[in-house]
Amino acid sequence: MELRQLRSLTTLVEQNFNVSRTAEKLNLVQPAISQHLKQLENELGVPLFQRHGKRLIGLSQSGKEVLHYARKILSAAASLTAIGTEHQQQNHGVLRIGATHTQARYVLPAAIHRFRQIYPDVEIQLHQGTPEQLVNMAIKDHVDLAICTEALDKSAELSFKTIYHWNRCLIAPQQHPILQHKQITLKQLCEHPLITYIFGFTGRGNLNQTFKQASLQPQIALSAADTDVIKTYVREGLGIGIIAGLAFNESEDHDLQQRDLSHLFPWETTKIAYLNDKYLRTFQRRFIELFQQETQWISTKNSEQK
Amino acid sequence: MELRQLRSLTTLVEQNFNVSRTAEKLNLVQPAISQHLKQLENELGVPLFQRHGKRLIGLSQSGKEVLHYARKILSAAASLTAIGTEHQQQNHGVLRIGATHTQARYVLPAAIHRFRQIYPDVEIQLHQGTPEQLVNMAIKDHVDLAICTEALDKSAELSFKTIYHWNRCLIAPQQHPILQHKQITLKQLCEHPLITYIFGFTGRGNLNQTFKQASLQPQIALSAADTDVIKTYVREGLGIGIIAGLAFNESEDHDLQQRDLSHLFPWETTKIAYLNDKYLRTFQRRFIELFQQETQWISTKNSEQK
DNA sequence: AGAATTTACGCGGTCCGTAACCATG
DNA sequence: CATGGTTACGGACCGCGTAAATTCT
Numbered sequence: 001m002e003l004r005q006l007r008s009l010t011t012l013v014e015q016n017f018n019v020s021r022t023a024e025k026l027n028l029v030q031p032a033i034s035q036h037l038k039q040l041e042n043e044l045g046v047p048l049f050q051r052h053g054k055r056l057i058g059l060s061q062s063g064k065e066v067l068h069y070a071r072k073i074l075s076a077a078a079s080l081t082a083i084g085t086e087h088q089q090q091n092h093g094v095l096r097i098g099a100t101h102t103q104a105r106y107v108l109p110a111a112i113h114r115f116r117q118i119y120p121d122v123e124i125q126l127h128q129g130t131p132e133q134l135v136n137m138a139i140k141d142h143v144d145l146a147i148c149t150e151a152l153d154k155s156a157e158l159s160f161k162t163i164y165h166w167n168r169c170l171i172a173p174q175q176h177p178i179l180q181h182k183q184i185t186l187k188q189l190c191e192h193p194l195i196t197y198i199f200g201f202t203g204r205g206n207l208n209q210t211f212k213q214a215s216l217q218p219q220i221a222l223s224a225a226d227t228d229v230i231k232t233y234v235r236e237g238l239g240i241g242i243i244a245g246l247a248f249n250e251s252e253d254h255d256l257q258q259r260d261l262s263h264l265f266p267w268e269t270t271k272i273a274y275l276n277d278k279y280l281r282t283f284q285r286r287f288i289e290l291f292q293q294e295t296q297w298i299s300t301k302n303s304e305q306k
Numbered sequence: 307m308e309l310r311q312l313r314s315l316t317t318l319v320e321q322n323f324n325v326s327r328t329a330e331k332l333n334l335v336q337p338a339i340s341q342h343l344k345q346l347e348n349e350l351g352v353p354l355f356q357r358h359g360k361r362l363i364g365l366s367q368s369g370k371e372v373l374h375y376a377r378k379i380l381s382a383a384a385s386l387t388a389i390g391t392e393h394q395q396q397n398h399g400v401l402r403i404g405a406t407h408t409q410a411r412y413v414l415p416a417a418i419h420r421f422r423q424i425y426p427d428v429e430i431q432l433h434q435g436t437p438e439q440l441v442n443m444a445i446k447d448h449v450d451l452a453i454c455t456e457a458l459d460k461s462a463e464l465s466f467k468t469i470y471h472w473n474r475c476l477i478a479p480q481q482h483p484i485l486q487h488k489q490i491t492l493k494q495l496c497e498h499p500l501i502t503y504i505f506g507f508t509g510r511g512n513l514n515q516t517f518k519q520a521s522l523q524p525q526i527a528l529s530a531a532d533t534d535v536i537k538t539y540v541r542e543g544l545g546i547g548i549i550a551g552l553a554f555n556e557s558e559d560h561d562l563q564q565r566d567l568s569h570l571f572p573w574e575t576t577k578i579a580y581l582n583d584k585y586l587r588t589f590q591r592r593f594i595e596l597f598q599q600e601t602q603w604i605s606t607k608n609s610e611q612k
Numbered sequence: 613a614g615a616a617t618t619t620a621c622g623c624g625g626t627c628c629g630t631a632a633c634c635a636t637g
Numbered sequence: 638c639a640t641g642g643t644t645a646c647g648g649a650c651c652g653c654g655t656a657a658a659t660t661c662t
Contacts, residue, residue, distance in 0.1 A: 001309065001383060001386060001387070002308075002309065003307065003308065003309060004627090018641080019641070019642065020640085020641060020642080028628070028629090029628070029629055029630080030641080030642070030643090031628080031629080031630090031642085031643075031644080031645095032627075032628050032629080034642065034643065034644095035627080035628085038643095043387075043390070044386065044387065044389060044390035044393075045390045045391075045393065045394045046389060046390050046393045046394075052636085053635060053636060053642090054634080054635060054636075054641075054642050054643070055635090055636075055641075055642075056642090062389055062392075062393055065389050065585070066386060066389055069382045069383075069385045069386050069389070069585065070382075070386070072378070072379075072382040072583065073379050073382045073383060073386075076375045076378040076379045076382070077307055077375075077379060079375045080307060080350065080372060080375050080376070080379075081307070081349075081350065083350060083352060083368055083371050083372055083375070084349070084350035084351045084352050085351075086368075087350075087351065087352045087368055088351045088352075277378065279371070279375065308652095310652090324616085325616075325617065326615085326616060326617085334653070334654090335653070335654055335655080336616080336617070336618090337617085337618075337619085337653080337654080337655090338652075338653055338654075340617065340618065340619095341652080341653085342652095344618095358661080359617095359660065359661055360616075360617050360618070360659085360660055360661070361616075361617075361660090361661065361662095362617095
């Protein structure tokens, strides 16, 4: 059994069982990959693939099991090389962060700013995507750290660290009638067209849940993937917005009014995820610490009633 | 990076940094191993060893980290080949069990008997040792499953399944004065010389703890690693014995009397341990199930007051 | 002096690339 | 017929074994 055979297997799966593209990706030629796969199958003595003639179209049952361990092996191998570069170039390398728009725009800047001061030679890559995509990026090791609230606990292949807790606030144009109330209720929210996150994003699941449990039917006028889009439509008068409290920015959003909603909805926990047993370089661990420090204000903001 | 390099590293450590013996163990010649290690060091760019001239005497700090991941890789690689043999020889193979004497003598027989009926072609190896040795066997993958009560939770590299709960009983020769009492107390136990397990074995830790908390000083006349030795000396009149309740056998031990002591000491939990993420073949998983079934009587025996 | 490790060198195996040959849709 | 995969073959590389040189106890 050779590492390159396993590498061929895993990239083959990532390339949807297209052997030619797998070869390209690995800087090899087609026959080499075919040979790897054949050797692996022979040595293990198990058919790994579902075939249609010569074409590979999927994994067999044992193929899936094999893939699981192959991923483990390659991930650990990557950790080994990481230990190497860690020693050769202490404060030098790449930090690949996966985050949603809201994280990248409202939460990460402070931590990244401090991080850059400490590690000016680390290249920071900010990969954006839906929470589901982020989980996949982390599992496939396309990012080192994935930050988000939803969907992260689904995978047993990831480890987590808790970063901060947050809740929602309401935003509305100046002098909107709903702003007359000090303490807003769920029922009042249902009297106006709402603008909030689409499902799968930023706590939308628990938001739906809360209305459902109260047997209330909110009018969702529009749902969007990120806070800036929501704000835009709130400004245009399409409705009132429900966004993450941390995404309201006093100085930028002086044309909007906000009201805390943490008495209505459950608190959400934002975590940082990375592949199980992944070797984290010093600056990666350091980033997690910084991120926790720089987001403490979120957990404490408006959270007296927590 | 090549698997054989990692294999050389891990066996080198197991062979106390003796390169020649490592070579023998791997059916290679010395220079081959030296080359593996040098290549690994060069590729990672990290010194892996502490050296005294040409001799290797230990791992460097990063060497330890590297070893950790190397073990992971090789363990996963072993799982891969196990998937292979599982498919080629379904009910055929080796089941390596690590157990203490007491387990092997009093608990395992029933499960092993049933197992043999179902899988006559599986070779069963019973490796005995102290709990600490068993943990090491499991971690180094010298046994597939390790059974014992103590020391198992120490290692984060092992996974556990709970099998049964047990407590102690007193054994004494016929007509020993202590047998007059129906419900024996700690204080009464201290009035006689005791014979029980040595430290590290079969719940000896919690036994000591219990006397200490009661500020009592038992007279331990003799302590032994296994139950049969204890019984022997009890028969000779050296003192009264405290053994695991499951190790009293009505038919064999008719010359001894027993009294339940589960009201005095904490219940112990016996678990089965295996290397994290180890691929368990069908018959291995099946053995765990059988073992749980065949030991249910222990958890319920005398446990009405539990 | 003997045990253990490194260096030097050559053979054999094998990995991959080229090229020609099949299969699928 | 075009895209994708297998078979066939040769060159380059490299891993391992033998043997001599070196270093540690």
